[in-house]
Amino acid sequence: MRVKHTAITLALITALSACGGSGSDDTSTEIPDVPTTGFSFVATEMITNLTDDVIVAGYANLAAKGDALLLATQALLSASATQADLVTAQNAWKSAREPWEQGESHIFGPVDSLSIDPHLDSWPLNTTDLQTQLDNNSGFDAETIKAWNDDVQGFHTMEYLLFGNGVDSNTKLIADLTTSEREYLIALAEVFRDYTTLLDDAWQVSYNAEGATAIPYADLLKTPGDATNTIYSSQLAVIEELINGMIGIVDEVGNGKIADPFGESISTADTSKVESQYSWNSLTDFANNIIGVRNVYQGEFTGASDNTGLVDFVAAADATLSTRITSEIDDAILKIQAISGSTDMPFRQAILDEDGRVLVQSAIDALTTLQTSLESDVLPLLSDWNS
Amino acid sequence: MNNKLTLLAVSVASVLGLSAMSNAHAATNTETLAKAIAKQEAEIALLKQQLATLASEQKQQQQQSKQVATQVDTVVQQTAEAQDRFSRFSFNSYGSAVYTSDEYFDNVQDTSAERRNRTDLERIVTEFGYQFTDDWSMEVEIEYEHGGTGSALEYDGFDEFGEFESEVEAGGEVVVEKAEIRYRPSKAFGVKFGNIHLPIGLSSILHKPSQYLTVQRHKSEAAMMPTVWNENGIGVYGEISDFHYQAQVVSGLNSEYFRTYDWVASGHQKRFEEVNTDDLAFAGRLDYGNFKTGSAVGVAYYFGNTSGNRHKSNKLDVDGALSIVSVAGAFVEGPWILRGQYLYGTLDNADAITLANKTTPGLQPGNFAQLGSESQSFFVEAGVKLDEWFDLPMTVFANVDYSNPLMAVETGTATQRYENTWSSVGINYSPIPEIVIKAEGGLHQVAVASIPDTNFFALGVGYQFSL
Numbered sequence: 142m143r144v145k146h147t148a149i150t151l152a153l154i155t156a157l158s159a160c161g162g163s164g165s166d167d168t169s170t171e172i173p174d175v176p177t178t179g180f181s182f183v184a185t186e187m188i189t190n191l192t193d194d195v196i197v198a199g200y201a202n203l204a205a206k207g208d209a210l211l212l213a214t215q216a217l218l219s220a221s222a223t224q225a226d227l228v229t230a231q232n233a234w235k236s237a238r239e240p241w242e243q244g245e246s247h248i249f250g251p252v253d254s255l256s257i258d259p260h261l262d263s264w265p266l267n268t269t270d271l272q273t274q275l276d277n278n279s280g281f282d283a284e285t286i287k288a289w290n291d292d293v294q295g296f297h298t299m300e301y302l303l304f305g306n307g308v309d310s311n312t313k314l315i316a317d318l319t320t321s322e323r324e325y326l327i328a329l330a331e332v333f334r335d336y337t338t339l340l341d342d343a344w345q346v347s348y349n350a351e352g353a354t355a356i357p358y359a360d361l362l363k364t365p366g367d368a369t370n371t372i373y374s375s376q377l378a379v380i381e382e383l384i385n386g387m388i389g390i391v392d393e394v395g396n397g398k399i400a401d402p403f404g405e406s407i408s409t410a411d412t413s414k415v416e417s418q419y420s421w422n423s424l425t426d427f428a429n430n431i432i433g434v435r436n437v438y439q440g441e442f443t444g445a446s447d448n449t450g451l452v453d454f455v456a457a458a459d460a461t462l463s464t465r466i467t468s469e470i471d472d473a474i475l476k477i478q479a480i481s482g483s484t485d486m487p488f489r490q491a492i493l494d495e496d497g498r499v500l501v502q503s504a505i506d507a508l509t510t511l512q513t514s515l516e517s518d519v520l521p522l523l524s525d526w527n528s
Numbered sequence: 529m530n531n532k533l534t535l536l537a538v539s540v541a542s543v544l545g546l547s548a549m550s551n552a553h554a555a556t557n558t559e560t561l562a563k564a565i566a567k568q569e570a571e572i573a574l575l576k577q578q579l580a581t582l583a584s585e586q587k588q589q590q591q592q593s594k595q596v597a598t599q600v601d602t603v604v605q606q607t608a609e610a611q612d613r614f615s616r617f618s619f620n621s622y623g624s625a626v627y628t629s630d631e632y633f634d635n636v637q638d639t640s641a642e643r644r645n646r647t648d649l650e651r652i653v654t655e656f657g658y659q660f661t662d663d664w665s666m667e668v669e670i671e672y673e674h675g676g677t678g679s680a681l682e683y684d685g686f687d688e689f690g691e692f693e694s695e696v697e698a699g700g701e702v703v704v705e706k707a708e709i710r711y712r713p714s715k716a717f718g719v720k721f722g723n724i725h726l727p728i729g730l731s732s733i734l735h736k737p738s739q740y741l742t743v744q745r746h747k748s749e750a751a752m753m754p755t756v757w758n759e760n761g762i763g764v765y766g767e768i769s770d771f772h773y774q775a776q777v778v779s780g781l782n783s784e785y786f787r788t789y790d791w792v793a794s795g796h797q798k799r800f801e802e803v804n805t806d807d808l809a810f811a812g813r814l815d816y817g818n819f820k821t822g823s824a825v826g827v828a829y830y831f832g833n834t835s836g837n838r839h840k841s842n843k844l845d846v847d848g849a850l851s852i853v854s855v856a857g858a859f860v861e862g863p864w865i866l867r868g869q870y871l872y873g874t875l876d877n878a879d880a881i882t883l884a885n886k887t888t889p890g891l892q893p894g895n896f897a898q899l900g901s902e903s904q905s906f907f908v909e910a911g912v913k914l915d916e917w918f919d920l921p922m923t924v925f926a927n928v929d930y931s932n933p934l935m936a937v938e939t940g941t942a943t944q945r946y947e948n949t950w951s952s953v954g955i956n957y958s959p960i961p962e963i964v965i966k967a968e969g970g971l972h973q974v975a976v977a978s979i980p981d982t983n984f985f986a987l988g989v990g991y992q993f994s995l
């Protein structure tokens with residue numbers, strides 16, 4: 142037995158020293174505890190940038206546009222208001238529409254908890270009730286209107302008053318704007334201004350208007366995981382919220398805003414379901430929704446200097462995927478804009494036009510592709526991220 | 529062994545032989561007589577002894593049968609007690625399943641209705657009662673709505689594109705509808721407390737399928753206030769000649785959940801485990817006659833504040849005083865049935881409540897925040913029992929339900945979108961008294977001129993029994 146043990150020991154020593162002989166001094170080599178899978182990305186800068194330069198900047202812009210819209214509508218009260226004043230007000234409305242629609246890519250936080258969305262953007266408009274209010278009241282004031290149902294206020298009620306019914310045209314004559322319509326419009330613009338200010342304050346001053354100690358919602362987004370942060374437990378939770386925000390609006394535009402009125406065929410197309418049909422602003426709205434997705438993805442507004450966005454997060458995991466998403470977003474925007482075709486056809490007409498429907502379908506397809514990529518390729522990256 | 533036996537037999541035989549010989553020698557008459565007497569005396573003594581034994585045995589038997597009798601008595605008594613206890617226990621059940629076919633509109637702009645058929649195991653209700661003593665009793669009513677518990681996904685056609693809303697039903701949809709303890713020393717006066725039914729609205733009194741003619745309970749009542757309304761509280765009640773009275777102090781409603789389409793109905797605090805009771809309410813009723821058994825007329829009144837029960841108490845600093853008045857009548861005589869009810873309610877500071885609901889984070893009343901400062905509804909149902917003339921246990925009926933939860937608003941003009949009228953005709957067929965099969969068809973009208981009238985059709989089956 143002893144002889145055997147000794148023999149084995151000797152053999153082992155020989156073998157080990159033979160192995161060791163190939164390297165001179167690598168006895169200190171350590172095998173890492175965790176296998177290197179997934180990817181690394183430092184998200185702090187991205188989150189700060191997206192919060193301040195995209196989301197907060199967007200709501201600040203919306204609040205400013207809300208002020209401008211109120212001023213523009215107030216100019217219509219005078220009996221001597223001109224057609225040019227009406228056009229100015231129409232443009233102020235369209236201008237306010239842009240930051241709002243772009244902001245729908247991040248429709249979480251105060252805009253959700255304070256129910257701002259239905260107050261500002263309820264759809265469809267209840268024209269029957271609106272007419273009843275116009276016929277039976279005068280000297281409308283903002284505080285009163287706030288207590289009325291959402292389907293007789295907000296963007297689309299103002300749109301209807303500013304642009305007319307949109308069936309054959311999107312231009313209204315100042316002479317057709319009645320006194321009670323003007324009064325109602327101004328009161329609506331004031332309500333609108335109040336809500337956009339409230340939303341801006343919620344992000345920049347205090348996310349809970351009643352809680353004296355509540356911090357700005359922007360701070361909650363920027364300090365995930367803090368002991369006092371009851372909303373976001375980690376950076377991962379913030380990024381997940383951002384990606385889900387993008388998916389949400391792509392879904393709504395593709396499967397709701399466009400597909401619902403589009404229907405299965407011309408016979409089932411329903412123009413009553415077209416959003417912003419009075420101003421013929423629908424395609425601009427839809428495009429702005431996806432431009433909002435691009436803002437969050439790229440980390441800056443279109444044309445601004447490059448900043449860190451989700452594109453960098455995705456690129457850290459998969460550079461090819463990162464550029465593919467960029468092109469899919471751009472493609473969806475282009476396909477939506479292309480629906481108007483060479484004749485500048487508004488969306489409500491396009492869904493009733495054979496050629497228009499082909500273009501609408503291709504926009505829906507582009508949005509479906511984008512939605513699938515965001516859901517199947519981008520969202521799963523969160524589980525690979527070594528945060 | 530054989531040797532031993534033989535020896536024993538020989539000795540026995542010799543002894544016997546010896547005694548026989550002595551008897552034969554002493555045989556004289558006197559001796560014989562004395563012997564006979566002695567023998568008889570011995571026999572008599574034996575007999576006496578036997579008699580004594582018999583007597584004692586009889587005594588024992590009597591004792592035993594007495595014991596058995598006692599045992600039988602005990603068992604009989606126990607059985608009687610058990611029967612008594614059982615007779616103090618009561619169990620009732622009723623329930624209904626319905627099929628409805630209605631026409632729906634997609635959104636507020638839509639004027640071409642779409643038909644939707646639905647089935648629903650509306651409710652199964654079990655009632656347990658126990659009469660502790662002549663004066664004290666209790667009753668618990670458990671309702672299983674829509675066949676189960678859990679969360680529900682609801683489709684809201686008025687919201688934007690039509691939105692799906694997930695809703696966790698209050699404590700599931702198994703609801704304790706009543707859990708009351710009663711003390712009733714006399715017919716004229718009783719007290720009940722616990723979770724009690726409010727006597728506002730006829731549905732609280734006539735809620736079993738055989739007690740109303742329509743397939744579903746009256747829509748007019750449900751569009752204005754909680755139906756089969758139950759709250760925690762205490763009430764007195766009684767019967768003096770043909771007058772029935774009730775007076776209660778109960779937990780109030782929570783105005784956070786008031787909505788345009790059903791006024792204060794959804795303010796019934798069923799969503800949470802505990803009911804906010806900072807605002808109490810008073811409910812009273814006086815009837816002449818009995819609605820449950822026949823003809824009657826009655827008035828009811830409810831009054832309570834609703835702001836104090838809000839969860840977010842800092843949103844509203846005014847009272848939302850709510851009052852509801854009801855006038856009801858029933859004429860049930862021979863084959864004729866005629867019932868009706870009118871409800872009118874007022875809500876103070878309706879605009880302030882609307883605004884508070886609209887701006888409370890997370891409350892999301894959406895487009896249904898606006899509240900009527902006044903609300904009204906009524907129904908009239910009339911039926912004829914055909915078994916008076918034919919061998920057919922059937923009742924034909926006509927019904928009109930009307931409700932307008934937004935009868936008036938504090939400012940502006942109230943929309944007529946929620947002003948609904950349902951007119952219908954139908955039948956109730958009862959193959960046996962415990963079961964009723966119903967069919968109803970009718971017209972639904974919305975007061976808004978641009979919304980076309982729609983037709984509805986419904987089938988239902990209901991049962992009820994008592995142990």
